[in-house]
Amino acid sequence: MTDINSIILLVVILLNFFILGSARLVACIRAVALQGALLALLPVIVHGFSLHSLGLAGGAFLFKGGLIPWLLLRAIREVRIRREVEPLISLVATLFLGAMATVAAFLFADQLPLIHASQAGVLVPASLATMLAGFLLLMTRRKAITQVVGYLMLENGIFIFGVLLSTAMPLVVEAAILLDLLVAVFVMGIVLNHVNREFSSINIERLSALKE
């Protein structure tokens, strides 16, 4: 059980690096969709077959693996953007920072005062690493679409953490998070189209005109 678990999480971390290092938006979205779909397996693996875990897994698979990526791909088609042209920090530097963040996550997870059951495996460090990678993506990219991908990664990290608690965490909470995310993606998509129409660009730097 732990082996499959660890393999999935390692793939998730590798996907983090892939997303951080890739300039092609379609590849990023597909990677994050794959990440979401893989993570949807986790509750079932960790907690066995039960109505709760199956529901959680199904919901996550549908939303993260299917619906949201589909919405994003559609948005990309409409605004006709393929590549993240000039990130704030170069892709190599982002990759390097991502590696540092992953190392830091592993070191940090060892220091956390957790109960023994949670200490085993790489659940906690993988969760932290994914969250940090998502944050990094949020900070370094210009295109609004990559921002959405960043939020998705952030949510994936939180989801991994939630798996630890999924017996304690009621279904409603997880469902609410997923719903939040969906709404956020919808709003982002609408804003994206409007920004594109107004400024003929979806660079988020243009949004700074709104500051006081």
Added chain:
Amino acid sequence: MPWLLTAVALAGLSGVPGLFMNRYGSGGERIACALIVAAALCGLGAVVQVFYDGDPLLLAWSWNIPGAAFIVRLDALAAFFLMPLCLVAAAGAIYGLMYMAQSHHPENGRQFRLFYGLVVAAVMLVVCAGNSLLFLFAWELMAVSGFFLITADDQLEEARKAGFVYLAASHTGVLALLAMFVLLEQGSGSFTFPAAGLLVAQGGSAAAIFLLGLFGFGLKAGLIPLHIWLPAAHAAAPSHASALLSGVMIKTGIYGLMRLTSFFSEIPFWWGGSLLALGALSAVFGVVLALAQHDIKRLLAYHSVENIGIIALGLGMALVGRSLAEPLLVMLGLGGALLHVVNHGLFKSLLFLSVGSVVQATGTRDLSQYGGLSKHQPLTALLFLGGAVAISGLPPFNGFISEWLIYTGVFSSAGKDVGGGIAILLIAPVLALTGALALACFVKVFGMTFLGHPRSDAVVQAKEAPALMLAPMMVLLGFCAWIGLLPQTLGPLLLNAVGSWNSAALEMPTALPLQSLTNISVFAWVLLLTCGVSIWWLQRRRHHVVRSLGTWGCGYQLPNQRMQYSAGSFADTIVALFHFGLWTRRHGGQARGLFPVGEHLTCHTPDIVLDRAIIPASSGISWLFVRLRSWVQNGLLAFYLLYIALTLIFFLLWFM
């Protein structure tokens, strides 16, 4: 006690009926005025009861807030502050009927009267509160209502600015007071005020309490260098509000200091010493700054600073007397300070009210626009003269009596070989200098305003104030004269009040020092009689004199009004002497060449603390933060996310 509570309730609610009345009708203002006068009468009833029985009135109700209790305690000390409050509040309310008639001020009159009543009620509560939290509640009510009195004419930028400075200053003061009361609670074990002389002063804590109290109460009282809010606020408020603020409200700072120091069983010498130093600074620089002003209400406001300085000198002397165990100093110092609180309340409101009638008649506060007003407003001139004589500390009015008590205290310590006596002896020259400068200042004001020839057209059309405005001033002048001519009637009351501050002061082996008041009374009557006779004699002789030239014509055949002394030129000699502390700005006035063309001279004296120190410092800080913000708040989403990440990491590491 029912008297006092009725007074608080009546005053606090006095403005409420007016809110429901016609905006242009005069019903609301009459009701408000009647309620304030009734409240003042009830308050005076309570004062009389305290002085007649000799025991403090006490009332204790429980209050549903932790640590708080509705304890109201009116002792002789508080009664001395309540007395001028009642007189000034009633006089101002009646004066306001004509000065700020609702029909002329439909937009702000009702609001003004609501807060006028609230200030009166809040000051009553402040001086009677027996619990820290009740005290702070009343204090804050007073401060906030005072803000609305100052900004009554909020269409003027000047009033808005003055109100803002006032609000900032008074909230800074409250901050210090909050800290002080918490420390006091740790010392005494409860938020209820301890009885006089029960608290033992212990080292650092007591020093912190005193310093915080000195800052918080000093800010309200207006001791230099904490007087920053005072000049602009008194100048901007309507005249009867200035009278209430200057005559009564700033005295709550003095009350707070007196009440605070009464708690302690022994007083370190430096407490009295620092109060003496601050008092001397305020007295001298208050009057010098007043001399340099051209705005008549600003000038009066600086005189409030001066008089607060004199009161602080008296209180400082009493504190030094306590730490040296000299009951005579305590008696005379505190007696003088308390009497000056009453006196200043009376004559300063008289002055503000009479100046209000001048301002209303001429429409300007600029001294250099006045001149010759005594022909148009003879009664106002007479009333102002009475107030001016009183504030200059001249007999036969009341200002002389309180300063006399302080002088007596100074000279009583001269013969003895008391340690620290030098500090006391230095009060005498300070008081003398202050008195002389105040006299010079009021010669300037009276001369520029009421004597000479009109300097502008506004003066020529000025009319005498209506009877409803003159009557309250006459009552105030009557009280000034009463204290000046019959000071011995107040002797027992003073003894009572000093006893409630520090009972040890009454155990005096020597004969009571207040007996000299009887001699003063005789002297004052003789002086009054002499003045009366000489005036009558001059009036009789005047019929034989043929007047061909104007007053102060300097021998010119055809002088015009621009050849008169101006307010600036009259004060110039003294202002130049004190240039080191005033830094008066002058522009122009230098005639060049043999046939000089027209020249223009203006001089302006900004406030040394507010305009020279605090405003430049604040604008520097605000510039720095604007720069910092434009760097931090740059509008880039990535940076905000970075801030979030950094905060998160910081807290994760912090709590690990």
